[in-house]
Amino acid sequence: MSIHLQRDMEILTKELLSLGSMVVDAINKATIALIDRRADLAEEVINGDDAINQKEVQVEEECMKVLALNQPVAADLRFIVVVLKVNNDLERMGDLAVNIAERADYLSRKEPISASLDFSKMVEGVKRMLNESLDALIKKDTGIAKSVLKMDDDIDAINRTMYVTLQEAMKKDPSTIKRAVHLLSVSRHLERIADLSTNIAEEVVFMVEGELIRHNTECYTD
């Protein structure tokens, strides 16, 4: 790899990680807004989305520049295509964080539903999956990537439990329906963030081992 390309790839990686931090921060705030009923934090997430979108555009432009100027091949080319895809995934996670924040804002102004919902555990798992998938990408470490893949089943299971619990709450007290539908959406969005983290981990395994493990599972939520 030329010194030029090496330097450009390092800058690219740094920019992608910076987007990653912004998205992790948005998910953090959105979920604290939900759990601690903090409308102020929800607003911060909603207002912060523009910066995430701008960063995504910037990373994509950087990728195009590296492709045009250095014309990388083989592993370097694969890495840049992975950066393009992860960049896209991170921006979508940012959108999901905004959607969670919007629902947290609504719910913070309503009476809580009296159902046993363990969002904290789900949130912890999802954040860990995202952080570790980015760590795996930067270190090109398939061990970390594969541990992320294993964690996805737990999140799917929690999401299914949420659906059952919330449907029961709605049946028991139909006045909760609107709030419960918002909470169903939050659960589904968290599960989507976990799925997108899984995508990143799968890309890392493919990039390093050449083994395609994408498209193995899809979660069916009822």
Next chain:
Amino acid sequence: MSIHLQRDMEILTKELLSLGSMVVDAINKATIALIDRRADLAEEVINGDDAINQKEVQVEEECMKVLALNQPVAADLRFIVVVLKVNNDLERMGDLAVNIAERADYLSRKEPISASLDFSKMVEGVKRMLNESLDALIKKDTGIAKSVLKMDDDIDAINRTMYVTLQEAMKKDPSTIKRAVHLLSVSRHLERIADLSTNIAEEVVFMVEGELIRHNTECYTD
């Protein structure tokens, strides 16, 4: 553009369109399965997902090959990056079609909900958006792309109406809750397919006019 690159780009476009047709077909079948209560069609969609996934991988590999062998720059490079992104979006639409099919399969074995739900109109709009966004991409026609963007508001409005109608149905008769939650998901998945078609249309405008119109709107479904 060299003759070599031109030929490779034509092959790439053809392959992407072939994936597009497979996804349009899956959405068609999944939505007929829903509206006409056809579990057999739902099963076809679920079984057909592997072929869509394989085609996505193939298109991505083709992109990598074109990048490595022809080292395109400027507009050609931008087009290939757009193909990579659209490829990803199409595969996600395929997943959404599978999810709709799974719910159609479940619902076909249950009593229909007696609520006024106009899925046909929503489905027609979504399919039109997808077809026209692909048409815009192939023809590099920003006029068609911009007409797709305008259609998205209608779909968002129908989705919001679905949410209101289904929440009312649940309140009126709590025994409908599980079926209604499935229908909420179908509505949301259709809205997501419309969003992904919007992404494609936005990419076309950016590619042709250099004007960035991504990240303008997000739909908030309650």
